Amino acid sequence: MDLLRTLVAEPSVSSPDPRHDQSNRRVVDHIAEWCEHLGFRVEVTPVPSSPEKANVVATLGDGPGGLVLTGHTDTVPFDAGGWRTDPFELVGDDDQLFGLGAADMKGFFGAALHAAQRFSAGQLREPLVLIGTADEESTMSGARALLAAGRPTARFAVVGEPTGLAPVHAHKGIMMESLSITGRSGHSSDPSLGASALEAMHRAIAELLRIRDELQAAHHDDAFHVPRPTLNLGRIEGGDSPNRICASCQLTFDLRLLPGMSLDGTRELLRARLGALFDPAVLTVALDGLVEGVPPHTTSPEGPLVRAIERVTGRPSRAVMFCTEAPFFAALGMETVVCGAGSIDVAHQPNEHTSRNELDAASDLYAALIHRFCVEGRDV
Numbered sequence: 393m394d395l396l397r398t399l400v401a402e403p404s405v406s407s408p409d410p411r412h413d414q415s416n417r418r419v420v421d422h423i424a425e426w427c428e429h430l431g432f433r434v435e436v437t438p439v440p441s442s443p444e445k446a447n448v449v450a451t452l453g454d455g456p457g458g459l460v461l462t463g464h465t466d467t468v469p470f471d472a473g474g475w476r477t478d479p480f481e482l483v484g485d486d487d488q489l490f491g492l493g494a495a496d497m498k499g500f501f502g503a504a505l506h507a508a509q510r511f512s513a514g515q516l517r518e519p520l521v522l523i524g525t526a527d528e529e530s531t532m533s534g535a536r537a538l539l540a541a542g543r544p545t546a547r548f549a550v551v552g553e554p555t556g557l558a559p560v561h562a563h564k565g566i567m568m569e570s571l572s573i574t575g576r577s578g579h580s581s582d583p584s585l586g587a588s589a590l591e592a593m594h595r596a597i598a599e600l601l602r603i604r605d606e607l608q609a610a611h612h613d614d615a616f617h618v619p620r621p622t623l624n625l626g627r628i629e630g631g632d633s634p635n636r637i638c639a640s641c642q643l644t645f646d647l648r649l650l651p652g653m654s655l656d657g658t659r660e661l662l663r664a665r666l667g668a669l670f671d672p673a674v675l676t677v678a679l680d681g682l683v684e685g686v687p688p689h690t691t692s693p694e695g696p697l698v699r700a701i702e703r704v705t706g707r708p709s710r711a712v713m714f715c716t717e718a719p720f721f722a723a724l725g726m727e728t729v730v731c732g733a734g735s736i737d738v739a740h741q742p743n744e745h746t747s748r749n750e751l752d753a754a755s756d757l758y759a760a761l762i763h764r765f766c767v768e769g770r771d772v
């Protein structure tokens with residue numbers, strides 16, 4: 393509780409909007425200090441794309457294999473007016489603990505450190521690695537930096553996002569795109585004087601909806617509440633006057649990808665299909681990512697880590713709709729499962745909360761996993 397209270401009290405908002413964006417260093421430094429106190433070897437590494445932020449990687453024990461327990465150190469911005477309590481003060485009782493990041497996901501570090509302190513390096517046949525990342529809520533630059541560096545490596549990773557302690561073996565991916573069409577303005581009385589970007593966008597939207605239908609026909613997974621990939625038209629802007637041919641029109645949209653679909657492959661498909669609609673001498677089309685995108689994640693529901701969490705919690709594994717850093721750890725070669733205390737339903741909104749009981753249960757789960765995968769290790 394003391395750890396969680398300290399972390400909640402340290403603002404670490406990350407946001408694409410620079411007015412809200414803050415460093416996560418004080419949260420990282422607290423985690424580093426506690427891990428050092430528990431005998432971990434600790435590395436705090438600034439994130440190349442935003443050097444005022446950092447990842448912390450703390451390792452107990454030596455050798456190959458082992459278990460990663462990982463969480464993000466940042467929170468989303470908050471609406472001060474909506475909170476009944478100070479968002480930077482942990483308040484409540486055993487049943488409900490309120491605070492910004494209590495569930496998503498500073499509570500994870502309290503639970504993970506509480507679990508880790510039950511073990512010493514000498515007990516571990518395979519290492520335990522505790523990680524705190526930067527910028528999960530905005531760019532995922534922290535997890536991307538770990539992947540770019542090719543470490544850490546381990547056999548297994550648990551991403552402690554709030555799942556009500558159910559193991560999550562799959563989630564969708566997301567890409568957010570901006571489509572710009574540029575034509576030529578002119579007097580509306582003679583269409584031959586210009587090239588309407590607005591009419592071109594009308595055709596482009598029709599093509600996007602056709603692509604959506606095709607993707608939905610090709611990809612399907614009943615593990616998800618919405619079992620198909622989705623495409624949402626979010627915002628459109630173009631033109632200025634009824635008597636002027638519109639020279640420029642922009643559309644933003646998102647795509648939610650199922651496991652088996654790739655960000656790059658989907659973007660290639662969109663570029664090729666939208667580009668083929670128009671004569672580039674008359675109308676130009678540009679498709680740009682608004683964000684870098686997060687790949688979909690999946691691991692086998694029969695994997696040893698999924699099975700171990702199911703045994704401890706009694707909850708079957710499932711798929712969720714929100715994105716996490718899991719695909720980056722999976723890309724480092726680990727069987728990666730999302731599982732943590734609290735509910736995603738109360739995250740990203742005023743009066744976010746978790747509970748001491750849930751955090752205790754999370755701590756017991758993480759301790760059981762450390763015992764299984766680090767103390768017993770490969771031999772079992």
Ligand SMILES: [Zn+2]
Binds near residue numbers: 496497528553554
């Ligand atoms: Zn989160």
